[in-house]
Amino acid sequence: MVAVHKSRKDMPLTPLSSPTLGSMGKTGYWRTFRPEVDYSKCTRCTLCWIYCPDAAIERREDDSPKIDYDYCKGCGICANECPVKAITMHREEE
Amino acid sequence: MVTIKELPQEEYLLKGHAACAGCGPSIALRLLFKALGKNVILVVPACCTSIIQGPYPYTSIGVPLQNILFESTAAAASGIVAALQQKKLEGVTVVGWAGDGGTVDIGIQALSGAAERETDFIYICYDNEAYGNTGMQRSGATPYGAWTTTTPTGKRERKKNMPFIMAAHRIPYVATACPSYPIDFVNKLKKAKEIRGTKYIHILAPCPTGWRYTTEKTVELGKLAVQTGLWALYEIEYGKFKLNSPSDRLVDKAKRKPVKEYLALQGRFRNLTEEDIAKIQKWVDEDWERYRKLASNYLL
Amino acid sequence: MAKVIIDTANHIAGYGAKAARVQVVPAYPITPQTTIVEKIAEFVEKGEMDAEYIRVESEHSAMVACIGAAAAGVRAFTATSAHGLALMHEALHWASGSRLPIVMAVVNRAMGPGWNIWPDFSDSLSQRDTGWIQFYCADNQEVFDTIIQAYKLCENEEVFLPAMVCLEGFILSHTYMPVKIPDQREIDDFLPPYNSGWILDVDRPYSHANLVSPDFYMEFRYMIQEAMESAKQLIPRIDKEYGERFGFEYGGLIEKYQCEDADLVLVTMGTMGSEAKITVDNLRRDGLKVGSARVRVYRPFPREEIQKLAEQVQMIATIDRHISFGMEGFLATEIQASLYNRGDLPLVAGFIAGLGGRDVTFKTIEKIAKKSLKWMREGGVEKITEWVDLKE
Numbered sequence: 043m044v045a046v047h048k049s050r051k052d053m054p055l056t057p058l059s060s061p062t063l064g065s066m067g068k069t070g071y072w073r074t075f076r077p078e079v080d081y082s083k084c085t086r087c088t089l090c091w092i093y094c095p096d097a098a099i100e101r102r103e104d105d106s107p108k109i110d111y112d113y114c115k116g117c118g119i120c121a122n123e124c125p126v127k128a129i130t131m132h133r134e135e136e
Numbered sequence: 137m138v139t140i141k142e143l144p145q146e147e148y149l150l151k152g153h154a155a156c157a158g159c160g161p162s163i164a165l166r167l168l169f170k171a172l173g174k175n176v177i178l179v180v181p182a183c184c185t186s187i188i189q190g191p192y193p194y195t196s197i198g199v200p201l202q203n204i205l206f207e208s209t210a211a212a213a214s215g216i217v218a219a220l221q222q223k224k225l226e227g228v229t230v231v232g233w234a235g236d237g238g239t240v241d242i243g244i245q246a247l248s249g250a251a252e253r254e255t256d257f258i259y260i261c262y263d264n265e266a267y268g269n270t271g272m273q274r275s276g277a278t279p280y281g282a283w284t285t286t287t288p289t290g291k292r293e294r295k296k297n298m299p300f301i302m303a304a305h306r307i308p309y310v311a312t313a314c315p316s317y318p319i320d321f322v323n324k325l326k327k328a329k330e331i332r333g334t335k336y337i338h339i340l341a342p343c344p345t346g347w348r349y350t351t352e353k354t355v356e357l358g359k360l361a362v363q364t365g366l367w368a369l370y371e372i373e374y375g376k377f378k379l380n381s382p383s384d385r386l387v388d389k390a391k392r393k394p395v396k397e398y399l400a401l402q403g404r405f406r407n408l409t410e411e412d413i414a415k416i417q418k419w420v421d422e423d424w425e426r427y428r429k430l431a432s433n434y435l436l
Numbered sequence: 437m438a439k440v441i442i443d444t445a446n447h448i449a450g451y452g453a454k455a456a457r458v459q460v461v462p463a464y465p466i467t468p469q470t471t472i473v474e475k476i477a478e479f480v481e482k483g484e485m486d487a488e489y490i491r492v493e494s495e496h497s498a499m500v501a502c503i504g505a506a507a508a509g510v511r512a513f514t515a516t517s518a519h520g521l522a523l524m525h526e527a528l529h530w531a532s533g534s535r536l537p538i539v540m541a542v543v544n545r546a547m548g549p550g551w552n553i554w555p556d557f558s559d560s561l562s563q564r565d566t567g568w569i570q571f572y573c574a575d576n577q578e579v580f581d582t583i584i585q586a587y588k589l590c591e592n593e594e595v596f597l598p599a600m601v602c603l604e605g606f607i608l609s610h611t612y613m614p615v616k617i618p619d620q621r622e623i624d625d626f627l628p629p630y631n632s633g634w635i636l637d638v639d640r641p642y643s644h645a646n647l648v649s650p651d652f653y654m655e656f657r658y659m660i661q662e663a664m665e666s667a668k669q670l671i672p673r674i675d676k677e678y679g680e681r682f683g684f685e686y687g688g689l690i691e692k693y694q695c696e697d698a699d700l701v702l703v704t705m706g707t708m709g710s711e712a713k714i715t716v717d718n719l720r721r722d723g724l725k726v727g728s729a730r731v732r733v734y735r736p737f738p739r740e741e742i743q744k745l746a747e748q749v750q751m752i753a754t755i756d757r758h759i760s761f762g763m764e765g766f767l768a769t770e771i772q773a774s775l776y777n778r779g780d781l782p783l784v785a786g787f788i789a790g791l792g793g794r795d796v797t798f799k800t801i802e803k804i805a806k807k808s809l810k811w812m813r814e815g816g817v818e819k820i821t822e823w824v825d826l827k828e
Contacts, residue, residue, distance in 0.1 A: 053193075053656070054633075055535045056533060056535040056633070056634065056656065057192045057644065059190075059191075059193050059643040060194065061196070061198045062194040063150050064150075065154065065195055066153060066190045066191075066196075088141050092166075093315075096152075096155070096157075105141065110151060113152045116351075117157035117159075122355065122356055123356070174638060174641075177638065186646065189643050189646045190647070191648070193652075195642070197643050201642070202504065203645040204530070208496065211497035211501050214490050214497070215508065217504075218488035218510075219507075220508060222460060223509060228638055246494070249493030252493075
């Protein structure tokens, strides 16, 4: 995380925190298993998008999923819920 | 009635937040914003969401959020609602967003007071059935038999029926929900937003960390909770009880899956005996007898 | 038009909230505070006061609702006593840490057990370290004036802290006195609309008070301390400006009486300060050089004023309507702490008096003064802490 507020003068009078992508950093580092999408199977149902706890799946123009690996924590809900098994989980390399 | 595809793509729970992988409450929080948009003031007591926001000077929440004392969600909301009324500021929805400990235990007094005063706000309890943020201690919402760090051999008492307690306040709207059924939850939020007075929504929010299951099963477990009838989706609108889909198709016991299917997937229920499971099944069946009566025009 | 009314300090506190154009009042009853929130309910229901009145279910919720209201951008007021204040304790920290300019009347009452509804300062002094400014009043007029002054102070951008306006139960709360209520337009001119350092705003979303790590926590605490120091500078100025406009002035942080040539100064708070003045007059008639210094603002503590006072006198006697168990009265402690390391110090003796509503009259204070003068002549105090009128 970027170091902020080196000086007291930059701080607000009380803890007022700004909406920021990655408040906990790039949470993709937490991941053990990586979801991979087989777009030939995907039916564009968007279930994976709505069920992602991390908002790490975006919808492409055709409503197929775009996984943001910077933030995906690898929980596997998307793969578990995909009705056509278009998403599969693969162990991250060391 | 919206469809999933019609839900807005804007996110007000931002990527890179601090929730555990597979967090059920986080799914519900995303859905909350999809239903209510950005003109929301969120009031959050000590709970998992205190952490999910991430640390100062950052936050993962894109709407104004007041963190407040554990027992005080509804009291803070009361002050905010009064201020908005005083300023004649319309179009802003005040939402209390609290865990089960902060709702059914330490926060029940303030919530009961705010409801009795007909405070115009939505209160949501996201229930992961234990004090999650402190590492899973028993709460009044922990179900019978569940392991927690303070019930290492399983809880001996039953879960508090908080939605019915809120219904007893004669508030205009009480509902249950589960993030596994996103459209149901979104519709309930949209309905609640249009009603004046206190609206209470109780969400069963599966928690892999506390319930001891692998992270990918969060949505699946929510569905099983509903399909077994352990968690029923319903609304109590101006005292009138109504089961919602798919719970409305489960009145007949034969349509419900055995509770064992839900319990067996979770490490927290590992110590249950067959006797315990039979007892839980019996209680669920009794609950449904009550739902059946209530749904056939009995006013609560 | 200014008008003079004769009423109790509690009702006068209600008039103060109304004159300050308070917008949200979360209210919960407790003796001897109750008639404040009853008066405000009357004002609101009669349409004489444009405020939201929230009948909360506890004092804890009263304070939290004040926090919510102030955070959402309006002027908030509440009132409590004793156990109600104690129940608010964690919310007091939350209010000051949130830097919200809430003003609360505290009608001082002893803490139980057993149930005791009579005055002492153990309730508010137990909240010493919560980051609230604390004013202590000596009469009904001062209650009104201090509520107006408190908002003016708390909403100053150098301060942005909450304040308690303390008044003793029954001695003031239920006692009728004439009070001058200034013209509303003049009050509005003195006290502009609500001003705060931040606001819950959907167009500028912030999360307030989320997790603060050790990297930043100390700085936020330091800023509260800085705000207290600013308050110490501003209080005398605001008091003076108020006095120029409305005719009542209270000496800023300390109200001094006959201190210029005094050998002994009696340091008190609240109504004991009024009684001490009578004692001073009586003793002066006997040729004894005694003065009175009433600490009007306890937080921020008027350390520098105490130091100045100490340079002029041979002895200070503190009268605490409070006891910090295991030590002494807070005034005794803080005055000694203010003087240490300065050399050529006066003697300091601490007296504990008036707990749980036991009367402290000018005669009680006279006994204290005479004992102090004796110790002063002898060049040493016999007892560091003396309990006054204690049964053997």
